[in-house]
Amino acid sequence: MKLLVMGPPGAGKGSQSKRLVEDYNLTNISTGEMFREAYKRGEKLGIEAMEYIEKGNLVADDITNEIVRKRLMKKAAESSFLLDGYPRTVNQAKALDDMLEEMGTRLTAVINIVVDKEVILERMVGRRVCKSCNATYHTKFRPPDKEDLCDECGGELYQREDDKPASVRNRLNIYESKTKPIIDYYKGRGVLVNINGMQSFEAVYANIRRSLREIIR
Numbered sequence: 001m002k003l004l005v006m007g008p009p010g011a012g013k014g015s016q017s018k019r020l021v022e023d024y025n026l027t028n029i030s031t032g033e034m035f036r037e038a039y040k041r042g043e044k045l046g047i048e049a050m051e052y053i054e055k056g057n058l059v060a061d062d063i064t065n066e067i068v069r070k071r072l073m074k075k076a077a078e079s080s081f082l083l084d085g086y087p088r089t090v091n092q093a094k095a096l097d098d099m100l101e102e103m104g105t106r107l108t109a110v111i112n113i114v115v116d117k118e119v120i121l122e123r124m125v126g127r128r129v130c131k132s133c134n135a136t137y138h139t140k141f142r143p144p145d146k147e148d149l150c151d152e153c154g155g156e157l158y159q160r161e162d163d164k165p166a167s168v169r170n171r172l173n174i175y176e177s178k179t180k181p182i183i184d185y186y187k188g189r190g191v192l193v194n195i196n197g198m199q200s201f202e203a204v205y206a207n208i209r210r211s212l213r214e215i216i217r
Contacts, residue, residue, distance in 0.1 A: 001026065001212075002105060004083045006182065007113030009162075009171045010120040010127075011197045012204065014136075016113065017084040019205055024212075027077045030084040034067050035059065056167035058088050058174055065095045072099055088179045093186070109215050110186040111208055113197035117172055124168045128157040 001024055005013045014030070021028040035053065038046025045067060052059045068086050071077060087093040100106050126139040128148075132155030137144050144150060148157045161167060186192040193211045197204055 001080045001108045001216075002100070003081075004087075004107055004110045004186075005113070006110060006179075006186075007197060008115060008117070008120055008175045008179075009168065010124040011113040011115045012123075012201065013084055013113060015201060016111075016205060016208060017082055020208070021082055023209075024082075025080065027081040028084065029068065029071050029077060029081050029086070031059075031064060031068065031086040032084070034071065038067070054161040054167075056162055056170035056174070058178060061089060061091050061095070064088070064092060068096070069099055072103065078103065087182060088175075090181050090185050093182050107186075107191050109193050109212065110191045111211070112183055112186075112192055112194050113204065114194055115197040119198060120172065121165070121168055124163050125165055127159070127163050129160055130155040130157055132156070 003020065003026065005017045005020070007013050014032075017028065017030070020026060032053075035046055035049040039050045040046070045063060049059045049063055049067075052063075058064075064086060068083075072081070083096075087096050097106075122140075123138070126141070128137045128139065128144075129135070130137075130150035130153065133150060133153045135150050135152045135155075136142075137150075137157060144157060149155070150157060162171065183192060193208075193215070195204060195207050195211070199207075
């Protein structure tokens, strides 16, 4: 199984992807995580990517395609994987098609989580992340037991630059103008599955599982 999870920033792609990876034993390929890890290691690719991300902009296609290509060519990703955060432009989608064709395979399904803009803004502006273990919290929906401290490791919580209001609005505008056309691209290829993301986590996940069962049949 080879899946792509799509949706606007803050739609819950990361949480749903994590559950899918666990239940279907998929290799998780998250561009956001790869960029952040490369940045922490001081790699040029990661530093260049974070310059885009902290301003709320999409990382350049050539940088993103390069890091995804390297990851897909690893043995663990050959039989099954889940893409989170890529592709984000039609050019990236076409590049992915070329990569998969080289591998002799194709996407099983593209899961598109649909959420209204105002709901997304509320979700993202309130998000807080642990500096030590990357655990995620929310000031309204999932506050920590102790203010600004992680329940898991006691690390300091912070608001990522790309979760601040101006950056979030910019990211949503970019999604509307550049990423949303990918929906039409994959719809035309017959692999798009739309999921209502304005439900509980469990309800969204149940809908995804139901759709995948129908596709597998």
